Amino acid sequence: MFKDLSPNLKSSITRSITQTFEQYMSDIEWSEDKFSINDFIANWREYITTKALWYTKIPDEMKNDPTFHEDLAQRINEVIARVLGEPPSQEQIAAIQAMQEQLNSHYEYHCKAEAVYVETLLKNHLGL
Known part of the structure; x- marks a missing residue:
């Protein structure tokens, strides 16, 4: 389902995951001991429902579809892996x-x- 979204929506979702993850990690001082995927997801959920302009562009039936949530979970994992894998300049x-x-x-x-x-x-x- 994620792949069916427009390139602009996919890009906005990816950007929101990246920004929220980096902010969350900063908030916990990049401490592995303090990291909680549930806390991160809660932060991201709050961000998308209160600040993300793209969220209202996704139909409610898609937002409620378990397949869409699985696709999002996979995208979140990919983005986190990319952020953590990018070496410092x-x-x-x-x-x-x-x-x-x-x-x-x-x-x-x-x-x-x-x-x-x-x-x-x-x-x-x-x-x-």
Whole structure:
């Protein structure tokens, strides 16, 4: 069913998953111990029902179809895997390393989105 949506709707859904996942991970400080798929899904559900413009464009009968929910779950898994699998850029690595040397800190990061979080955290510590 997901594949039957327009490219614009699919793109909007994917973007909302990405943004909500990255925000959720930032909220829990990228802690694996604090991660809960149920909490993330609750955050995403709240986002799509209160802020996402695309949500009203999907017919109610599709929203209520279990196949659509299975497709969405698969898309969520794919997006999360893509976010977690995207390596930090060389620029991010260099910037984080320089700031960590200044602060004598040792934050770890494993993907580009987590590197954004660490970079922001370090900049805040440095007052930048």
